[in-house]
Amino acid sequence: MTADLQTKIPDSATPLLQLSHVSITPKKSPTRLLVNDVSFSIAAGKTTCVVGESGSGKSLTALSVMGLLSSQLQLSGGEILFNNGASGVQALGKLTEAELQKIRGAKIAMIFQEPMTSLNPVLTVGYQIGESLTTHLGLKGDALKAKIASLLEMVGIPAGRANSYPDELSGGQRQRVMIAMSIACEPRLLIADEPTTALDVTVQAQILKLLAELKSRMNMGMLFITHDFGVVADIADDVVVMFRGEIVEAGSKAQVLSNPQHPYTQALLACVPDAEGKKALKPIDYAWLQETDSIQSIAKQNGQI
Numbered sequence: 534m535t536a537d538l539q540t541k542i543p544d545s546a547t548p549l550l551q552l553s554h555v556s557i558t559p560k561k562s563p564t565r566l567l568v569n570d571v572s573f574s575i576a577a578g579k580t581t582c583v584v585g586e587s588g589s590g591k592s593l594t595a596l597s598v599m600g601l602l603s604s605q606l607q608l609s610g611g612e613i614l615f616n617n618g619a620s621g622v623q624a625l626g627k628l629t630e631a632e633l634q635k636i637r638g639a640k641i642a643m644i645f646q647e648p649m650t651s652l653n654p655v656l657t658v659g660y661q662i663g664e665s666l667t668t669h670l671g672l673k674g675d676a677l678k679a680k681i682a683s684l685l686e687m688v689g690i691p692a693g694r695a696n697s698y699p700d701e702l703s704g705g706q707r708q709r710v711m712i713a714m715s716i717a718c719e720p721r722l723l724i725a726d727e728p729t730t731a732l733d734v735t736v737q738a739q740i741l742k743l744l745a746e747l748k749s750r751m752n753m754g755m756l757f758i759t760h761d762f763g764v765v766a767d768i769a770d771d772v773v774v775m776f777r778g779e780i781v782e783a784g785s786k787a788q789v790l791s792n793p794q795h796p797y798t799q800a801l802l803a804c805v806p807d808a809e810g811k812k813a814l815k816p817i818d819y820a821w822l823q824e825t826d827s828i829q830s831i832a833k834q835n836g837q838i
Contacts, residue, residue, distance in 0.1 A: 548574035549754040554611035580755040585775035600633040638665040642715035643724040648707035652699040659695025684713040705736035724756045
């Protein structure tokens with residue numbers, strides 16, 4: 534690794550992940566900001582939830598951390614710093630593809646949306662779990678089989694299902710396989726992109742409990758992308774709210790959920806039903822939202838708020 538890619542030796546106060554003023558644009562239209570000036574950090578052992586409607590830039594932000602943006606897109610501004618322990622703090626956007634491949638799966642792992650499209654349908658789940666173990670840890674033969682069996686059992690799947698194909702498993706089991714793949718090499722950071730979408734509430738609760746247990750056991754940092762404020766209330770330490778490619782509010786779970794400041798955050802929470810079903814739900818009025826946001830922006834520029 535070249536010296537300029539290792540910015541400093543981390544100390545106990547260094548975040549696990551630090552995004553500073555990150556912007557993403559299409560290569561053919563560099564003035565069109567898909568993600569604009571995004572900044573937040575994640576500490577080891579903590580969970581940051583990123584919430585917002587579809588198209589707000591949540592998944593693009595996560596993919597930029599992994600270095601998996603489409604070839605049509607580019608990281609046009611800012612930097613992403615990863616605390617890689619003894620290897621120092623690395624600027625992920627400056628690493629070569631070969632250097633990124635050593636980090637993906639080993640140090641930073643990702644649970645992608647919809648496991649049925651993320652898993653290869655013609656390979657057994659055991660083979661797919663084993664790929665990263667062979668690539669990063671060099672495991673083969675009986676040692677590899679034993680580790681795959683251990684991972685499956687860790688996520689609540691019988692070891693004998695290693696020879697099953699994805700279509701032979703239920704939706705919840707496929708999601709657990711994705712989790713087993715992501716934690717196989719005990720990464721320092723886990724990115725979970727809506728891992729409980731389309732699962733029933735019972736399976737969802739099991740998956741969330743499993744992720745919480747694994748995070749605690751491995752002291753992982755977790756970047757959790759979701760639409761569900763119920764999930765946020767259960768697992769988040771910090772919350773980042775994105776709207777149209779920008780962060781409009783960020784803070785601790787208590788600050789954001791109990792005392793939201795931005796009109797978009799307030800509008801999102803107004804859409805969440807209560808347990809008794811008595812709350813009158815209010816759809817988001819985007820015309821009102823834009824007007825309110827413009828008023829707040831002008832007030833901030835004038836130093837009024």
